[in-house]
Amino acid sequence: MVTKVLTGNYAVAEAVRLSNVDLITAYPITPQTTIVERLSEFVDMKLIKARLMRVESEFAALAAAYGAALCGARAFTATSSHGLLFAHEMLWWVAGSRVPMVLAVVTRTVGPPWNIWSEHTDFMGQRDCGWLMALAENNQEILDTTIQLYRITEDEEVYLPGMLGFDGFLLSHTSEPVDIPDEDVIKSFLKPRSQPYNMCSDNILTMGNLSNAEDVATMRYDIHKSMENAKEVIKEVDREYEKLTGRSYGGLTECYRCDDSKYLIVAMGGWVGTMKDVCDELRSNGYDVGVLKVRFFRPFPEEDLTKAMSSVKGVLVFDKSVSLGSLGHIHSEVLARTYGLSNKVVVRGVIAGLAGVDVNPNDIRGIILKFIGDVEEGGYIGNTSEWFLGR
Amino acid sequence: MSIKIQGLSRDNYVLPGHTACPGCPETLGLRYVGMALGKDSIIVVPAGCSTIIQGTLPKSSIAMRVINVPFASSASVASGIANVKEILKIGGIPVVWAGDGATADIGFASLSGSAERNDDLIYICVDNEAYMNTGIQRSSLTPYGAWTSTTVTGKREDRKEVPLIMLLHKIPYTATASIAFPLDFISKLRKAATIRGFKYIHLHAPCPTGWRFDPSKTVEVAKLAVEVGAWILFEAEQHKLRLTPPSNIYLDKHKRKHIKDYISVQGRFKDLSEDDLRRFEDFINNTWELLLKFT
Numbered sequence: 001m002v003t004k005v006l007t008g009n010y011a012v013a014e015a016v017r018l019s020n021v022d023l024i025t026a027y028p029i030t031p032q033t034t035i036v037e038r039l040s041e042f043v044d045m046k047l048i049k050a051r052l053m054r055v056e057s058e059f060a061a062l063a064a065a066y067g068a069a070l071c072g073a074r075a076f077t078a079t080s081s082h083g084l085l086f087a088h089e090m091l092w093w094v095a096g097s098r099v100p101m102v103l104a105v106v107t108r109t110v111g112p113p114w115n116i117w118s119e120h121t122d123f124m125g126q127r128d129c130g131w132l133m134a135l136a137e138n139n140q141e142i143l144d145t146t147i148q149l150y151r152i153t154e155d156e157e158v159y160l161p162g163m164l165g166f167d168g169f170l171l172s173h174t175s176e177p178v179d180i181p182d183e184d185v186i187k188s189f190l191k192p193r194s195q196p197y198n199m200c201s202d203n204i205l206t207m208g209n210l211s212n213a214e215d216v217a218t219m220r221y222d223i224h225k226s227m228e229n230a231k232e233v234i235k236e237v238d239r240e241y242e243k244l245t246g247r248s249y250g251g252l253t254e255c256y257r258c259d260d261s262k263y264l265i266v267a268m269g270g271w272v273g274t275m276k277d278v279c280d281e282l283r284s285n286g287y288d289v290g291v292l293k294v295r296f297f298r299p300f301p302e303e304d305l306t307k308a309m310s311s312v313k314g315v316l317v318f319d320k321s322v323s324l325g326s327l328g329h330i331h332s333e334v335l336a337r338t339y340g341l342s343n344k345v346v347v348r349g350v351i352a353g354l355a356g357v358d359v360n361p362n363d364i365r366g367i368i369l370k371f372i373g374d375v376e377e378g379g380y381i382g383n384t385s386e387w388f389l390g391r
Numbered sequence: 392m393s394i395k396i397q398g399l400s401r402d403n404y405v406l407p408g409h410t411a412c413p414g415c416p417e418t419l420g421l422r423y424v425g426m427a428l429g430k431d432s433i434i435v436v437p438a439g440c441s442t443i444i445q446g447t448l449p450k451s452s453i454a455m456r457v458i459n460v461p462f463a464s465s466a467s468v469a470s471g472i473a474n475v476k477e478i479l480k481i482g483g484i485p486v487v488w489a490g491d492g493a494t495a496d497i498g499f500a501s502l503s504g505s506a507e508r509n510d511d512l513i514y515i516c517v518d519n520e521a522y523m524n525t526g527i528q529r530s531s532l533t534p535y536g537a538w539t540s541t542t543v544t545g546k547r548e549d550r551k552e553v554p555l556i557m558l559l560h561k562i563p564y565t566a567t568a569s570i571a572f573p574l575d576f577i578s579k580l581r582k583a584a585t586i587r588g589f590k591y592i593h594l595h596a597p598c599p600t601g602w603r604f605d606p607s608k609t610v611e612v613a614k615l616a617v618e619v620g621a622w623i624l625f626e627a628e629q630h631k632l633r634l635t636p637p638s639n640i641y642l643d644k645h646k647r648k649h650i651k652d653y654i655s656v657q658g659r660f661k662d663l664s665e666d667d668l669r670r671f672e673d674f675i676n677n678t679w680e681l682l683l684k685f686t
């Protein structure tokens with residue numbers, strides 16, 4: 001093992017290098033670009049055996065990766081924001097075909113107006129496509145989760161594609177020390193490529209022709225069941241990875257000081273690190289606060305969340321994305337899981353950090369303390385939702 | 392490459408029970424693809440009539456490997472396969488089988504991208520001159536004057552020359568073909584299969600349902616298109632174009648049948664005026680002239 005100081009984007013590239021990938025498809029978009037730039041260096045310098053296709057769009061990037069994956073290739077591509085939206089139709093097709101592959105999504109605001117800073121709406125907008133979705137907190141987790149996703153997506157209990165999101169610039173262009181596992185270790189961790197069927201085998205197969213309603217509905221249900229299966233697989237893979245590298249992320253969620261907490265902060269992505277710091281500080285001042293980091297958004301960690309909420313007074317959800325006309329994405333998922341809890345829990349959703357609006361520790365502390373104050377004063381105040389616009 | 396009917400495979404690649412309209416040119420074309428390439432082909436099909444023709448899962452009327460893909464994505468999917476063939480040591484030829492809408496309109500960027508990269512595959516545009524699967528709407532390859540459900544008083548724009556556009560991508564092989572001349576089409580496919588890089592074949596496929604003619608006349612109408620000079624058969628290797636036999640004689644304008652012979656059998660042209668007809672003729676003459684510049 002070596003430790004290198006890497007940006008989030010270079011951490012992904014290292015993970016792809018280690019994952020014995022056959023095909024990489026590349027198209028530039030800020031802030032994703034340095035991933036494919038680094039990978040093209042790896043390919044040109046023959047540091048990896050993968051073929052690199054420099055395609056004409058993100059739609060083509062996904063489509064070409066799909067074609068290759070159908071024929072047995074371990075495939076990778078990466079994009080952001082408008083590129084992800086442009087490829088949206090292919091996302092459905094890949095998942096519906098049950099073809100494992102991995103996509104890195106460097107989160108970025110969707111225009112107009114043009115804006116390149118991080119928010120999570122591009123990523124969260126893909127939540128219904130049938131892809132496993134993880135969002136990383138730091139560059140080490142970016143590397144580790146990319147590798148883990150190849151194992152998880154190619155597990156026969158799962159056989160679905162997976163995307164790894166992480167914050168543009170905040171992680172993609174920020175350097176941190178990252179432990180890079182040895183090639184041999186990852187080689188033994190990742191088994192040879194596995195997929196449900198191969199369109200380039202000698203079997204005369206047809207993929208995707210017309211089907212009747214019941215068959216299609218059943219296929220959808222199968223994807224849903226595989227998502228459920230994936231929960232156990234994700235945890236198992238995380239445990240196995242820990243044995244090899246010493247690092248674990250708790251599977252679908254990470255519970256940070258939340259075991260005995262009265263107030264639970266729920267969030268995803270890079271700012272969870274800041275929230276943990278604020279949590280430590282509040283703890284030392286006598287507040288019973290904990291943080292539940294949602295690591296996988298699909299499958300949604302329902303059981304973890306229900307358990308974590310079962311003994312708290314209040315849940316404060318931070319969303320860096322919103323379904324306009326409704327709520328923050330994590331907030332609505334959390335609310336859906338409060339029904340049936342034996343404790344009466346107050347839930348507040350805070351939509352913050354949109355379009356890259358800075359949310360610093362003071363802001364987070366202020367929002368948490370206000371929430372605690374409102375609950376302590378007002379008792380059960382139900383569900384509320386707020387926007388933090390940075391001014 | 393001379394090919395004799397007797398030497399062709401008698402295997403069925405399009406099985407009875409398919410769900411095409413009677414007289415469908417796409418089933419004819421697919422049958423010829425099977426005869427030419429047999430089980431080597433891995434067919435990539437975007438949305439279009441050929442998705443429907445296959446019939447309903449878990450069965451299929453096409454006895455070749457078929458990958459159905461989103462409307463705009465076929466060239467890219469085939470490119471992905473082409474790019475891992477070597478590394479994965481897989482055989483077979485990725486063959487895109489796409490309509491004129493999928494080719495000239497929505498999938499045009501994918502097509503152009505694959506061609507520019509010279510990915511090793513065969514791309515066939517099966518051109519029935521409209522979006523038939525969604526009920527006969529105009530495409531950029533619908534000819535001037537034709538009725539479609541979105542050009543009810545006749546289309547007001549000319550079709551674009553996709554084969555020439557592909558030729559100008561400087562790909563190693565570009566050809567046109569017609570479902571009326573299977574041996575010509577099959578020999579072009581076989582030649583394409585021996586060439587490395589991007590191969591483009593544009594197959595003219597008159598559609599009785601969309602063009603409004605009797606389903607028994609598909610081959611006849613396709614033949615007429617060549618005989619009046621409205622469809623020109625050629626091939627181009629290393630971007631040097633040469634006419635291929637069915638079209639050779641029509642280089643001489645006087646040998647061509649009268650345009651009316653072709654137009655009058657199609658209901659979609661029934662409202663064409665004399666002026667429109669002359670325009671149609673001019674269009675044909677100009678196309679020949681343009682084409683011959685590449686010989």
Ligand SMILES: Cc1ncc(C[n+]2csc(CCOP(=O)(O)OP(=O)(O)O)c2C)c(N)n1
Pocket residue numbers: 438439440441461462463489490491492493494519521522523524525530
């Ligand atoms: C992105 C997208 N837009 C629209 C459609 C609807 N659609 C399906 S087939 C088709 C027309 C196909 O026309 P063409 O490519 O000419 O093939 P043909 O049906 O004539 O064989 C359309 C518009 C679709 N499937 N996907």
Ligand code: SF4
Pocket residue numbers: 410411412413414415416417418440444519523524598599600601
């Ligand atoms: S509409 Fe034309 S191309 Fe489509 S299935 Fe019918 S005959 Fe064939």
